Amino acid sequence: MSGPSTFVPKSALGRWFESRLPIGGLVHSSFIVYPTPRNLNYWWTFGAILSFMLGAQIITGVVLAMHYTPHVDHAFSSVEHIMRDVNWGWFIRYAHSNGASMFFVAVYIHMLRGLYYGSYKAPREVLWILGVIIYLLMMATGFMGYVLPWGQMSFWGATVITNLFSAIPLVGDSITTWLWGGYSVDNPTLNRFFSLHYLLPFMIAGVVILHVWALHVTGQNNPDGVEVKNVERDTLQFTPYATIKDSFAVVCFMIFYAWFIFYTPNILGDADNYIPANPLSTPAHIVPEWYYLPFYAILRAVPSKLGGVILMFGAIAILAFLPWLDTSRVRSAKYRPMYKVFFWAFVLACLGLGFLGSQPPEGGYTIAARLLTLYYFAFFIVIMPLLGLFETPKPMPATIADAVLGKGGSAAAKH
Amino acid sequence: MATATMADEPTRRDMLFIATGAAAAVGAGSLAWPLVSQMNPDASTIAAGAPIEVDLKAIPEGGIVTVKWRGKPIFVRHRTKKEIDEAVSAKLADLPDPQTDAARAKKPEWLIVIGVCTHLGCIPLGTQGTRGEYDGWFCPCHGSVYDTSGRIRKGPAPKNLEVPAYAFSSDTKLTIG
Ligand code: HEM
Numbered sequence: 001m002s003g004p005s006t007f008v009p010k011s012a013l014g015r016w017f018e019s020r021l022p023i024g025g026l027v028h029s030s031f032i033v034y035p036t037p038r039n040l041n042y043w044w045t046f047g048a049i050l051s052f053m054l055g056a057q058i059i060t061g062v063v064l065a066m067h068y069t070p071h072v073d074h075a076f077s078s079v080e081h082i083m084r085d086v087n088w089g090w091f092i093r094y095a096h097s098n099g100a101s102m103f104f105v106a107v108y109i110h111m112l113r114g115l116y117y118g119s120y121k122a123p124r125e126v127l128w129i130l131g132v133i134i135y136l137l138m139m140a141t142g143f144m145g146y147v148l149p150w151g152q153m154s155f156w157g158a159t160v161i162t163n164l165f166s167a168i169p170l171v172g173d174s175i176t177t178w179l180w181g182g183y184s185v186d187n188p189t190l191n192r193f194f195s196l197h198y199l200l201p202f203m204i205a206g207v208v209i210l211h212v213w214a215l216h217v218t219g220q221n222n223p224d225g226v227e228v229k230n231v232e233r234d235t236l237q238f239t240p241y242a243t244i245k246d247s248f249a250v251v252c253f254m255i256f257y258a259w260f261i262f263y264t265p266n267i268l269g270d271a272d273n274y275i276p277a278n279p280l281s282t283p284a285h286i287v288p289e290w291y292y293l294p295f296y297a298i299l300r301a302v303p304s305k306l307g308g309v310i311l312m313f314g315a316i317a318i319l320a321f322l323p324w325l326d327t328s329r330v331r332s333a334k335y336r337p338m339y340k341v342f343f344w345a346f347v348l349a350c351l352g353l354g355f356l357g358s359q360p361p362e363g364g365y366t367i368a369a370r371l372l373t374l375y376y377f378a379f380f381i382v383i384m385p386l387l388g389l390f391e392t393p394k395p396m397p398a399t400i401a402d403a404v405l406g407k408g409g410s411a412a413a414k415h
Numbered sequence: 416m417a418t419a420t421m422a423d424e425p426t427r428r429d430m431l432f433i434a435t436g437a438a439a440a441v442g443a444g445s446l447a448w449p450l451v452s453q454m455n456p457d458a459s460t461i462a463a464g465a466p467i468e469v470d471l472k473a474i475p476e477g478g479i480v481t482v483k484w485r486g487k488p489i490f491v492r493h494r495t496k497k498e499i500d501e502a503v504s505a506k507l508a509d510l511p512d513p514q515t516d517a518a519r520a521k522k523p524e525w526l527i528v529i530g531v532c533t534h535l536g537c538i539p540l541g542t543q544g545t546r547g548e549y550d551g552w553f554c555p556c557h558g559s560v561y562d563t564s565g566r567i568r569k570g571p572a573p574k575n576l577e578v579p580a581y582a583f584s585s586d587t588k589l590t591i592g
């Protein structure tokens with residue numbers, strides 16, 4: 001959709017530069033005249049919110065790294081030093097630790113948006129898979145970041161998660177030793193996690209560029225799931241329409257984010273992480289950060305170690321196959337009456353799994369976790385393929401303009 | 416004419432192409448090796464993992480002492496008569512990871528195991544009242560239950576608690592490692 005740019009800078013200096021490095025044309029075609037479907041709703045602003053959060057994490061993270069010491073004897077106290085001694089250190093750290101949570105809030109909304117409106121379907125499969133890769137990298141980054149303050153949850157979370165790899169037959173133990181750089185989670189582990197925690201966000205930024213590139217090739221999906229047919233009638237320019245709407249959404253999201261930083265900065269964390277790591281004592285309940293809880297519940301729902309690990313990673317990997325599991329030709333759930341019900345049941349199942357992941361793995365909790373795990377997988381492997389065959393979609397508008405302006409409406413004539 | 420020879424039989428150029436490719440693959444592999452290997456335990460970590468001595472006189476019958484070796488807790492358990500009987504009389508068919516007690520304890524009264532749950536690495540509880548239904552250990556993380564021989568009886572852990580290399584250097588001295 002972006003085509004060769006016809007952009008000509010106004011100033012002579014601009015034209016001189018543009019003929020040497022056409023970056024102005026790139027920005028112009030991607031973020032100024034780029035056509036966006038005119039029926040986009042606020043769920044489409046989460047891409048901008050995510051870009052903002054990535055920037056916020058990188059800026060606060062680089063600042064934290066100026067004061068943080070990646071050593072088992074000093075990590076915990078250097079974080080306390082950030083909190084108490086460094087000018088505005090408390091603010092930077094709370095912005096970073098809550099920023100991780102906000103990042104995941106935004107990514108979950110962004111992903112569910114895609115699931116609801118069928119944004120993963122042809123021709124957007126590569127775009128969707130790049131998104132799944134970003135999500136995986138985010139999970140790895142958040143996990144390694146949480147190890148850095150070297151509290152009890154840092155240590156035991158790292159122990160439990162790295163031990164997942166020991167479930168791999170034959171080579172599992174060697175892989176775990178290799179990940180640790182020792183016989184248990186220790187100083188070498190902390191050091192490499194710091195190095196990788198610094199690196200991964202920049203890899204995320206790289207994949208985000210590919211993600212946006214793929215987006216600008218296929219164009220955005222939209223709430224009605226019909227492709228743009230007539231650029232004049234169906235779309236609006238990115239600037240000012242999307243720019244302003246995105247900025248407004250980012251500001252609203254910043255208020256939400258600021259509320260956590262300033263009013264309840266520790267509510268999303270675990271109190272045990274303010275106890276220095278002790279390799280000889282496991283806390284009574286090891287609970288990961290909230291954004292991993294559904295997967296933790298799936299891990300524990302299975303009474304076999306290897307089985308649990310396979311299902312847990314499978315729960316994420318299956319997302320990448322979604323474009324081929326969904327057999328319906330209709331994109332948007334707006335026109336899929338049955339899918340809509342299963343979709344909301346899926347959202348509830350994820351929330352339920354999240355709750356169960358925070359509870360001890362016993363009795364009724366385990367049974368509930370097994371049922372919800374079953375639904376989680378059935379949604380992708382059974383419901384998605386079958387719905388395409390059995391569901392009768394509702395009548396759809398022929399074009400985006402029809403959807404927005406009412407079919408053949410007089411409002412269209414005004415424009 | 417020239418195209419016909421190229422398609423039919425290898426030329427000098429094909430030979431050079433394959434040789435260059437092979438050399439590049441060997442080169443890439445030998446560069447990757449140090450990059451991968453550097454993540455394994457380094458010399459100082461291995462040195463710090465040398466054997467340690469434990470004084471057994473200080474452990475009364477029924478007591479468990481935890482010592483740290485290679486960053487992990489090692490449980491040294493002075494088992495009572497009852498605990499030994501329980502461990503010996505368990506039927507192998509009832510065990511998820513069948514092993515006799517004799518194969519796990521060189522002297523029946525001393526059980527030495529690595530105190531790391533074979534599920535995901537938590538430290539099982541072993542104080543009175545927290546030992547679980549087989550009198551051994553109970554892992555609070557995901558509910559694995561071990562018996563008085565440190566063998567897995569219930570829960571998600573696949574294997575028995577690992578027995579480290581150890582030797583009795585005298586009647587009252589134990590060397591682990
Ligand atoms: C994708 C973006 C990122 C995410 C999701 C993320 C996540 C996290 C999390 C969850 C923590 C633990 C916070 C706590 O409980 O204290 C953390 C800590 C830390 N992060 Fe990041 N981070 C990101 C980017 C970065 C970057 C780019 C850097 C540095 C260049 C960085 C440097 C640090 C440092 C030094 C700490 C330890 C201090 C502390 O615990 O507050 N982070 N990160």
Ligand code: FES
Nearest residue numbers: 532534535554557
């Ligand atoms: S780590 Fe012990 S039961 Fe999971």
